[in-house]
Amino acid sequence: MTRPKALPNEVLSDLSVSAATKLQCYRHLGIYFKQSAKSLEQQIAKEARFYGALIRLQQNWKVKRQRVAAPASGNEGFTIDLFDNSLYDSAPVSRPSSLSTIRIDHDSAGMLAINLPPNSCRSFRFGFLGVQSGDSSKQCSKVKNSCSPRPSKEAKESVNDDECVREKHSLLREVHQAIFYEQVFDIVNREAFKQSLGVNVTGIRENYLQLGIGLGISIFLSLIPSNQGDLSVDSWVNQNVESGILPLDSHDGVKLAEEKDDILRKSGGYPNPLTYEIYLQQVFHEYLYGRAKNKPISTGTRVSGPPTKDGSGLLGHFCLSLAHRIFSNKVHVELENAVCGVPYLHLVSHPTWHSRTSSWTVFLKVPQSILHAESNSRTAETAKSHFRTNVVVNDDCIHVEGEGTPNVVGLFKGRSEDMSSMNKYDCDLADLPVIILQQVASQVIRWLHEEALMVGIKANRDFLSLSFELDQGETVSLVAHVDPEDMRGCISWWLVMEDGFAAERKLSIDISDDASDYKKFLGHLSLDVLYSTLMDLVSLCGGGSH
Amino acid sequence: MNKGAGSGPTAAAAAAAAQKQKTLMQRVETDIASIVDNFSQLVNVARVNDPPVRNSQESFMMEMRASRMVQAADSLLKLVSELKQTAIFSGFASLNDHVEQRTNEFNQQAEKTDRMLARIGEEAAASLKELEAHYYSSGHRTTQNSQQ
Numbered sequence: 001m002t003r004p005k006a007l008p009n010e011v012l013s014d015l016s017v018s019a020a021t022k023l024q025c026y027r028h029l030g031i032y033f034k035q036s037a038k039s040l041e042q043q044i045a046k047e048a049r050f051y052g053a054l055i056r057l058q059q060n061w062k063v064k065r066q067r068v069a070a071p072a073s074g075n076e077g078f079t080i081d082l083f084d085n086s087l088y089d090s091a092p093v094s095r096p097s098s099l100s101t102i103r104i105d106h107d108s109a110g111m112l113a114i115n116l117p118p119n120s121c122r123s124f125r126f127g128f129l130g131v132q133s134g135d136s137s138k139q140c141s142k143v144k145n146s147c148s149p150r151p152s153k154e155a156k157e158s159v160n161d162d163e164c165v166r167e168k169h170s171l172l173r174e175v176h177q178a179i180f181y182e183q184v185f186d187i188v189n190r191e192a193f194k195q196s197l198g199v200n201v202t203g204i205r206e207n208y209l210q211l212g213i214g215l216g217i218s219i220f221l222s223l224i225p226s227n228q229g230d231l232s233v234d235s236w237v238n239q240n241v242e243s244g245i246l247p248l249d250s251h252d253g254v255k256l257a258e259e260k261d262d263i264l265r266k267s268g269g270y271p272n273p274l275t276y277e278i279y280l281q282q283v284f285h286e287y288l289y290g291r292a293k294n295k296p297i298s299t300g301t302r303v304s305g306p307p308t309k310d311g312s313g314l315l316g317h318f319c320l321s322l323a324h325r326i327f328s329n330k331v332h333v334e335l336e337n338a339v340c341g342v343p344y345l346h347l348v349s350h351p352t353w354h355s356r357t358s359s360w361t362v363f364l365k366v367p368q369s370i371l372h373a374e375s376n377s378r379t380a381e382t383a384k385s386h387f388r389t390n391v392v393v394n395d396d397c398i399h400v401e402g403e404g405t406p407n408v409v410g411l412f413k414g415r416s417e418d419m420s421s422m423n424k425y426d427c428d429l430a431d432l433p434v435i436i437l438q439q440v441a442s443q444v445i446r447w448l449h450e451e452a453l454m455v456g457i458k459a460n461r462d463f464l465s466l467s468f469e470l471d472q473g474e475t476v477s478l479v480a481h482v483d484p485e486d487m488r489g490c491i492s493w494w495l496v497m498e499d500g501f502a503a504e505r506k507l508s509i510d511i512s513d514d515a516s517d518y519k520k521f522l523g524h525l526s527l528d529v530l531y532s533t534l535m536d537l538v539s540l541c542g543g544g545s546h
Numbered sequence: 547m548n549k550g551a552g553s554g555p556t557a558a559a560a561a562a563a564a565q566k567q568k569t570l571m572q573r574v575e576t577d578i579a580s581i582v583d584n585f586s587q588l589v590n591v592a593r594v595n596d597p598p599v600r601n602s603q604e605s606f607m608m609e610m611r612a613s614r615m616v617q618a619a620d621s622l623l624k625l626v627s628e629l630k631q632t633a634i635f636s637g638f639a640s641l642n643d644h645v646e647q648r649t650n651e652f653n654q655q656a657e658k659t660d661r662m663l664a665r666i667g668e669e670a671a672a673s674l675k676e677l678e679a680h681y682y683s684s685g686h687r688t689t690q691n692s693q694q
Binding site for chain 1: 588592594601604605608609612615616619620623626627630631634635641644648667670671674675678679682683687
């Protein structure tokens with residue numbers, strides 16, 4: 001039995017239904033294609049952003065591809081390698097940092113994202129133990145929190161991809177810097193326990209090292225987590241000090257160090273710790289990267305390379321440089337105090353651009369009025385207008401070199417006139433003011449002696465005295481007295497008269513007795529007044545005694 | 547790979563690169579052929595047939611063809627990603643040039659900074675000398691000494 005033949009309207013109805021059904025299918029397909037196209041466009045845009053950023057990062061960083069067995073959707077397995085293999089090969093660094101490999105992820109917007117674990121980045125801190133440093137808190141505020149994980153919202157807040165890439169560059173730069181800080185701290189730790197000049201480990205704990213560098217000074221080096229950047233360094237340091245630093249020697253050493261440095265702290269003799277933090281980083285940076293790339297360590301005018309002659313090592317050299325700076329500040333204070341007490345002295349600093357050498361010159365200048373007066377009587381070349389005393393400090397050794405002082409050996413032989421033009425000797429800090437003032441006083445005596453000889457008067461010169469012979473065997477002497485503590489002036493002058501029988505009474509003269517018949521206190525005289533006094537004595541010698 | 551390592555890629559590397567290129571081209575052709583073929587079938591099936599039972603069959607086929615088209619497009623997208631990765635990790639010549647250029651720039655900047663620091667040091671030393679000379683010759687210091 002066959003199916004009855006359909007009527008035309010039935011055929012048309014079937015056709016219309018079929019056409020409508022097919023049309024509906026195509027509409028569904030159209031929606032499907034639109035959705036797929038939108039999705040694919042978004043994916044293309046995400047990948048374009050991601051790979052564009054990756055290519056830009058690759059210009060400055062080492063991008064590696066991880067070989068994964070089953071790569072998940074959107075995860076190509078890229079990492080950034082921040083470790084310098086040449087450092088590892090040459091063994092200045094014991095092991096790569098945990099931060100050396102940075103994983104690259106996608107954020108919700110498809111952009112390249114770098115997520116670091118919290119507290120992964122640490123910054124390097126250096127300071128003096130027990131010294132409040134006003135800059136430290138400012139430095140802490142400079143420690144950025146960008147190493148902590150950013151919420152995904154931040155990716156959406158980025159204005160454009162350029163800014164996002166710049167942020168990633170900055171983040172990688174901070175991680176790179178954190179790795180360098182870890183390397184420096186690691187090397188410092190290793191060198192601290194070697195036999196090194198000028199370095200004693202006095203305290204240690206995790207990420208904290210305390211060193212004694214001599215002169216009773218203690219320093220600390222630490223790695224501070226980035227999330228503690230809002231805290232002041234001092235509170236963090238105190239926290240470490242109180243909560244269990246294991247001192248290698250007794251606390252007395254630290255106490256003694258603090259007591260000794262009280263004066264220096266009050267006078268501000270400690271250098272800015274930030275400068276030496278930078279210097280320490282610079283020294284180790286040259287050591288790490290200059291050595292790895294076979295470059296000669298810089299010994300330019302500004303930086304002295306780590307010395308190898310004394311075997312002090314990098315850390316030893318740094319600590320010696322720091323100790324020298326503190327010591328030279330003390331020397332400078334003493335020199336300034338001495339120069340301030342004598343009006344006709346000038347202090348000139350000579351930058352040596354060497355981290356362990358400092359140099360000054362104490363100038364004694366003859367007043368122009370005297371020079372002009374003398375220029376009429378003799379040629380200018382014979383007139384000495386100034387005398388110099390050089391003070392050079394190498395590490396903690398003070399070397400004084402002065403002209404115009406009598407030879408000490410000549411003194412013992414009774415011939416003080418036999419002198420070398422330049423005397424060189426070492427001294428310590430406590431004796432420095434007295435030595436400088438004695439040097440200056442002897443230079444004044446020498447100048448007066450030459451002036452006397454110029455006018456034809458014979459005079460005898462001793463270390464700090466100038467003697468003139470009068471008639472009847474009497475002697476009148478101009479004697480210098482130095483006292484660094486004298487607030488009115490560090491160099492004072494006495495006039496001493498002696499007859500031929502006063503030699504045995506010389507030892508019993510009371511220097512404090514201003515009204516003695518044999519001596520008179522002249523006061524703290526300027527060079528003009530001294531010159532006038534000399535001329536008076538010269539005329540006295542020429543006109544006989546009274 | 548750098549310029550100094552040799553005159554160019556080895557024969558094995560060249561063969562591997564050629565084979566990979568051939569594979570990628572085949573994938574591209576396959577995907578595009580799949581898209582074109584499936585689209586052609588979609589267009590062909592637009593004809594309205596008399597037996598209504600074929601509509602369901604054709605509807606299913608249309609969905610399948612559309613899925614295959616999208617799948618081929620997605621495959622092309624992945625191929626583009628692979629090509630980008632290959633470009634990133636193979637373009638050493640340009641990368642090395644860029645690195646050398648940046649190295650030279652940084653070295654020049656370092657030298658410039660060193661010179662600047664040296665100049666600053668010299669100027670500071672000269673200024674210090676001048677200031678010391680002025681201070682010790684000044685009336686202020688003379689007044690201080692007279693007050694003592």
